[in-house]
Amino acid sequence: MGTLEERITKSETRIFKAVFPSTTNHYDTLFGGTALHLMDEVAFICATRFSRKKVVTISTGQIDFRKAIPAGTLIELVAKVISVGRTSCKIQVDIFMEQMYSELRESVVAGTFSFVAVDENKKPVPILD
Ligand SMILES: CCCCCCCCCCCCCCCC(=O)SCCNC(=O)CCNC(=O)[C@H](O)C(C)(C)COP(=O)(O)OP(=O)(O)OC[C@H]1O[C@@H](n2cnc3c(N)ncnc32)[C@H](O)[C@@H]1OP(=O)(O)O
Numbered sequence: 001m002g003t004l005e006e007r008i009t010k011s012e013t014r015i016f017k018a019v020f021p022s023t024t025n026h027y028d029t030l031f032g033g034t035a036l037h038l039m040d041e042v043a044f045i046c047a048t049r050f051s052r053k054k055v056v057t058i059s060t061g062q063i064d065f066r067k068a069i070p071a072g073t074l075i076e077l078v079a080k081v082i083s084v085g086r087t088s089c090k091i092q093v094d095i096f097m098e099q100m101y102s103e104l105r106e107s108v109v110a111g112t113f114s115f116v117a118v119d120e121n122k123k124p125v126p127i128l129d
Helices: 004-011 032-051
Strands: 013-018 055-060 074-084 088-098 105-117
Touching (some): 004 032, 013 032, 032 074, 032 105
Antiparallel strands (some): 055 105, 074 088, 088 105
């Protein structure tokens, strides 16, 4: 099991994607709904790896789209547990954009997602045993 800090470190979750035209809008930048979908997915994986329990999304915090993400770039989503309650945990998700053919990398989107651990009757249970 390990300490709380070890669990948080171990559950940090990263996903890379290439931004292809199939995921972009009429401005040729990543569709916001696609970004939200990917953020919820990586946050869900992080919360699941942290708790190793069934979790559901209870809320999202403010999501800041600081820069548009053009087609033809790479993105990395990084999810990390930032707070732990009795039945819930909050996950910070950052999206970093990278150029394909240079080392340029910058933080472009950030937000938080909260999850609650639930039992088979969908009732909240402790997030950690
Ligand atoms: C195009 C290709 C498609 C491909 C496809 C791939 C899909 C790739 C996507 C993957 C993504 C996966 C994501 C899956 C996860 C869902 O999809 S879940 C679906 C959406 N979520 C739901 O339906 C949940 C609905 N809500 C509920 O069922 C109930 O509110 C819950 C969660 C069981 C909680 O019940 P409750 O009685 O309200 O709980 P209560 O005891 O009051 O509070 C429980 C905890 O929540 C906290 N809480 C309550 N309200 C809030 C709030 N507003 N904010 C923060 N914390 C709160 C409380 O403080 C408490 O925390 P602790 O202090 O114990 O730590």
